[in-house]
Amino acid sequence: MKCRSCCGDCQEVLGLGEQPASNALLKSADEHEETYPLRVAVCTTCWLLQTTFDVDEKRLFSDEYPYFSGQSKQWVSHCNEFAEAAIKRFGLNDQSCVIEVGGNDGTSLLPFKGRVAGVWNIEPSKSVAAASEAAGIPVKPYFFGTPQGQQIQADLLIANNVMAHTPNINAFAEAIHATLKPGGTATIEFPWALNLIEGVQFDTIYHEHYSYLSLRALEPLFARHRLKIYDVQELPTHGGSLRVFAHRTDVACPRVTSAVFEARRREIPLTVPETYERFARRARGIREQFWDFLGGRYQGTEIVAGYGAAAKGNTFLNFCQLNRQDIPFVADTTPAKIFKFLPGSRIQIVSEKMLIEERPKYVLILPWNWRDEIVEKLGVIRSWGGRFVTAIPELKIT
Ligand code: TYD
Ligand code: ZN
Numbered sequence: 001m002k003c004r005s006c007c008g009d010c011q012e013v014l015g016l017g018e019q020p021a022s023n024a025l026l027k028s029a030d031e032h033e034e035t036y037p038l039r040v041a042v043c044t045t046c047w048l049l050q051t052t053f054d055v056d057e058k059r060l061f062s063d064e065y066p067y068f069s070g071q072s073k074q075w076v077s078h079c080n081e082f083a084e085a086a087i088k089r090f091g092l093n094d095q096s097c098v099i100e101v102g103g104n105d106g107t108s109l110l111p112f113k114g115r116v117a118g119v120w121n122i123e124p125s126k127s128v129a130a131a132s133e134a135a136g137i138p139v140k141p142y143f144f145g146t147p148q149g150q151q152i153q154a155d156l157l158i159a160n161n162v163m164a165h166t167p168n169i170n171a172f173a174e175a176i177h178a179t180l181k182p183g184g185t186a187t188i189e190f191p192w193a194l195n196l197i198e199g200v201q202f203d204t205i206y207h208e209h210y211s212y213l214s215l216r217a218l219e220p221l222f223a224r225h226r227l228k229i230y231d232v233q234e235l236p237t238h239g240g241s242l243r244v245f246a247h248r249t250d251v252a253c254p255r256v257t258s259a260v261f262e263a264r265r266r267e268i269p270l271t272v273p274e275t276y277e278r279f280a281r282r283a284r285g286i287r288e289q290f291w292d293f294l295g296g297r298y299q300g301t302e303i304v305a306g307y308g309a310a311a312k313g314n315t316f317l318n319f320c321q322l323n324r325q326d327i328p329f330v331a332d333t334t335p336a337k338i339f340k341f342l343p344g345s346r347i348q349i350v351s352e353k354m355l356i357e358e359r360p361k362y363v364l365i366l367p368w369n370w371r372d373e374i375v376e377k378l379g380v381i382r383s384w385g386g387r388f389v390t391a392i393p394e395l396k397i398t
Contacts, residue, residue, distance in 0.1 A: 001041060001052050003043035003045065003046060003048055003050065004048070004050055004167060004168070004169055004170075004210065004211065005043065005046055005048045005050075005169050005170065005211075005217065005220075005221045006043060006045050006046040006048070006220060006221070008043045008044060008045025008046060009043070009044055009045070010041035010042060010043045010044070010050070010052070011041055011042055011044055011273070011276075012039055012040075012041045012052070013039075013040045013041055013042050013049065013276040013279065013280055014039065014040050014202060014205070014276075014279070014280040014283055015037075015038075015039045016038040016039065016040075016202070016205060016315060016318070016319045017037075017038060017318065017319060017321075018035040018036065018037055018038070019035055019036065019038040019206070019207070019314070019315065019318045019319075019343075019344055020033045020034060020035050020036075020314075020318075020343035020344050021034075021036075021055060021059060021060050021206075021207050021208065021343065022206040022207065022208060022311040022312075022314040022315055022343060023060065023208060023311050023343075024059075024060075024343045025309070025337060025340035025341065025342065025343065025349070026340060026341040026342075026343060026346065027340060027341075028341065029341050029346050029348070030346075031341075033343055033344075034059075035344070036053055036055050036207060037052070037053045038051065038053070038205065038206065038207060038315070039051065039052045039053065040052070040205050040212070042276055043217075044273070046216075046217050046220050046221070047214065047216050047217050047270050047271050048169075048211055048212075048213075048214075048217035048221075049193050049196070049197075049211070049212035049214075049217070050210060050211045050212065051205070051207060051209070051210055051211075053207075054167045054210065055207040057143065057165075057166065057167065060207060060208050072370065072373070073373070074370070074373055075107065075237070076107060078235075078237055079107055079108035079110070079111060080111050082108070082187075083108070083111035083112050084111070086112075086156055086187070087112070087115060087116075090155060090156055090185060092112070092115070092116050092155060092156060093116065094115075094116065094117055095117055096116040096117055096155040096156070097116065097117055097118050097119075097120070097152065097153065097154050097155055097156075097181075098112045098116050098118075098119045098120075098154060098155065098156045098157075098158065099119070099120045099121075099122060099152060099153075099154035099156075099157050099158070099179060100119070100120070100121050100122065100157075100158040100159070100160070101122050101144045101157070101158070101159040101162050102122070102123055102144070102159065102160070102161070102162030102165065103121035103122070103123050103132060103137065103139075103158070104121075104123065104125075104128045104131075104132070105128045105131035105132050105135065106121055106131065106132035106133075106135045106136075106137030107135075108158065108160060109121055109132075109137045109158075110135060110136075110137065113136060113137065116155075119137060119138070120138055120139075120140055120152055120154075121137050121138065121139045121140070122139075122140045122142060122144050123139050123140075123141065124141055124142055124143045126141070127336075129141055140152070143166070144159075144162070144166070144172060144175050144179075145166060145168055145171035145172045145174070145175040146171075152179065153178075153179055153180065153181045153184070154179055154180060154181060154184050154186075155181055155183075155184045155185075156184065156185060156186075156187070157176060157179055157180055157184060157185070157186040157187070158186075158187055159176070159186065159187070159188045159189070160187075160188075160189040161189060161190060161191070161238065161241075163188055163190055163211070163213060164190055164191075164209045164210060164211045164212065164213055165208055165209065165210065166210060167210045169210070169211055169221060170221070170224070170225070173221050173222055173224070173225035173227060174225050176188075176225070176227060176246065177225050177226050177227055177248060180247075180248055182248060182250070182251040183251060184247075184248075185245050185246065185247055186227070186245070186246045186247075187243055187244070187245055187246075188218075188243065188244050188246065189235065189237070189241050189242070189243045190213040190241060190242060191204055191212070191213075191237075191238040191239060191240065191241050192213070192214065192234070192240050192241055192242040193212040193213055193214040193217070193270065194214060194240075194242075194266060194267055194269075194270060195239055195240030195241075196212055196239075197269070197270065197275060197276070197279050198269075199239060199240065199392070199393045200279060200282045200283055200286060200392060200393045200394075201239050201312075201392060201393070202279075202283040202286075202315070202319070202392075203312040203313070203315040203316040203319070203366075203392060204238075204239065204312050204315070205315060206311055206312070206314065206315045208311065213242075214242075214267050214270055215229065215232060215242065215244065215260070215263045215264060215267055216264070216267045216270055216271065218244065222246060223249075226248060226249045226250050227246045227247070227248060227249060228246060228247055228248075228249045228253050228256075229244045229245065229246050229256075229260060230245055230246070230247055230253060230254045230255065230256050230257065230260065231244070231245040231254075231256075231257045231259060231260060232244050232245070232257075232259050232260050232263045233259065234263075237369070238369050239368070239369045242263070282393075283319075286391055286392060286393070286394065286395075287319060287320050289391070289394065289395045290320055290391045290395060291320065293389070293395055293397075294322075294326055297361075297362075302360075302361035302362065303328060303358060303359075303360040303361055303362070304326065304327055304360065304361070304362040304363075304364055304389070305327065305328065305329060305330070305331065305355050305358065305360035305362070305363050305364065306327045306329065306330030306331070306347065306363075306364050306366055307330065307331050307332075307355065307363050307364065307365050307366065307374060307378070308330070308331075308332060308365060308366045308367040308370065308374065309330050309332040309334070309337050309340075309342060309349045309366070310366050310367035312366065312367060313330065313342070313366025313367065314342055314343055314344060314345070316366060316391065316392070317342065317344065317345040317347070317366075318343075318344035318345060322345055322347075323345050323346060323347065324345070324346065324347045324348070327345070327347055327364065328347070328358075329347060329348050329349070329350045329354070329355070329358075330342060330347050330348070330349050330350070330366065331349070331350050331351060331352045331354065331355035332349050332350075332351075332352075333351075333352055337349045338350065338351050352378075356378075356380060356381070359381075359384045359386065360381070360386060361385070361386060361387065362386065362387055362388075362389050362397070363378065363381055363386060363387070363388050363389065364389045364390070364391070365388060365389065365390050368390040368391075368392055371388075371390055374388075375388050375398075
């Protein structure tokens, strides 16, 4: 196949089987669902890691997209800190415009409100867009990269965890250029492919994520679209993210920081084919380790409950071919998810209260990126000898 960024040749890295869209929760346990091949490949020219099969965006990001940013306290404080730093660094004031792409329920634009001339959330998903409007953050209901999405220009353009969500990464980059004022900066956050590979985070691979981004892969893409990355920051979010700062190259650009040179150096392993072979071996090893854990439970009767109906959980459960015989239920605090069924595994989602009533011996935390927050709030399971389990990057029982 050809690379979605540079049209170079790609090499397959890992096959994760036939999987349904990982956010497509089912209303009943026997509802029909579509599955699509889930495989990742890497381009041997620009080293962009990417899925090989494009599921139509409109099937994936439906009006019922169940993810609401405001759900996590940690994420909210991450957004507040970012806004404070950005207002200072870019000298944003009552003349400035801040635009967010895929701003979800408006959580990350809220701290800018009232401190700049205007904020806009370019968000096509109706359910979350309504929440954004309700919170006082106006919405342009378009897919970024389509012509309607480009009628406004920003001093600060934020694209957090959204660039990987589009099959047409070239249109997205071009839209960044078009939506930036000449001296404006775009800050783009994404789970860093370097951490995906080194931390064996194969569960973050699903159809909604068309690309797995790195500085190495973004630089040539941006250069083609008259954009340049002049700074990067490493972030702890989503298992280790990168935030890049990009500027238009048709106007004077800030000096490239040493952090960019350092990140380029650290990414050298991403340009070596053996790195990807090792990653695939380790992913299959994690699955075997988890099967051994399930098989080895005392008389096979101790309950392993799931916690967190995250998209990444579905990749993990379906790659391991698990169902409700293995994990009888998964608890989640998102009201819109409770009582629905996970795609593929068809395990039911229940409330946190129901999980506690069942007193499971093990609680498998599927969104391992929230492990600390979840272990802290669910400490009550210790009272009956319950233990927390995470499977990635290796089986951990505490
Ligand atoms: P999310 O962070 O959205 O991961 P992904 O991008 O893989 O979907 O998923 C976290 C899920 O876990 C989400 O459904 C909310 C849920 N959750 C809880 O139920 N309780 C919690 O305390 C936290 C932190 C998350
Ligand atoms: Zn490429």
